[in-house]
Amino acid sequence: MTEPTASPRLKGWHRLLAFLAVATTVVGSLIGLFVVPPDALQGNVQRLMYLHVPAAWLAFLAFFVVFVMAVLYLIQRDPRWDMIAAGSAEIGVLFTALTLILGSLWGKPIWGVWWTWDPRLTTTAILLVIYVGYLAVRSFAGDPDRRARWSAVVGIVGFADVPIVYLSVTWWRSLHQPPSSPMSMAPSMLWTLLLNVVAFTLLYGYLLVRKYQVAVAERALEDREAMR
């Protein structure tokens, strides 16, 4: 197997991405908390939307990246694709857990319950379990090739739940509100939401680049130890 290497173009990128992610997160949070007006019906707790929705969208993006990288790995057997998939899955799990917790914090004052077996909530919880399972498969399989192969299969099959989560609010009667459109939102709320999506995307980019760099370095160490 060829030893994976990070592209030299990735050098230093994580610093720029980290700076931009922190800056946009701070600005997005300040605008979301203090500048944009509260929702007429829900009041201030609606401001959780500026975190809950970006976290959910970025979880979808992270798992889409896992899916694409898993397909590429099975075709080309290049360990770089597997490293990117693993990093993206871990970040996706973080964003999915945040989505569920933030949704719960929003649901309690609005719906009166922390949790209900609503289709959107249930399919999102299943999504979390699938990708925690993906990470568990990676930790159980010792051989790097087998680990990559097995987790690629889980990453491809598991992605089937993402469109189900997205469409659950239209397929079934759901307590969760259907997706909002730019036409149904006040422009100030829409722009604040988009700014926070940009902040989360930059954060995802930073974390993924850094995870890939660390994975390549750790793989090089494994190879050196194996050759002793």
Added chain:
Amino acid sequence: MGYLWAGYALTWVAMAWFAWRLESRARDAARRLKKSPRGEADTPAVRSENESVRT
């Protein structure tokens, strides 16, 4: 307001913890690569990556 602040605080703490843990791993990997004896795996590509993690 308690739910709102709890949500923002939790998000910031979770993100910061995840990034801090990742940077710790990066520092550890860079340190171990530096200490690791040179072998066949110590190629220009590996040295380049070592440098990439350190920066």
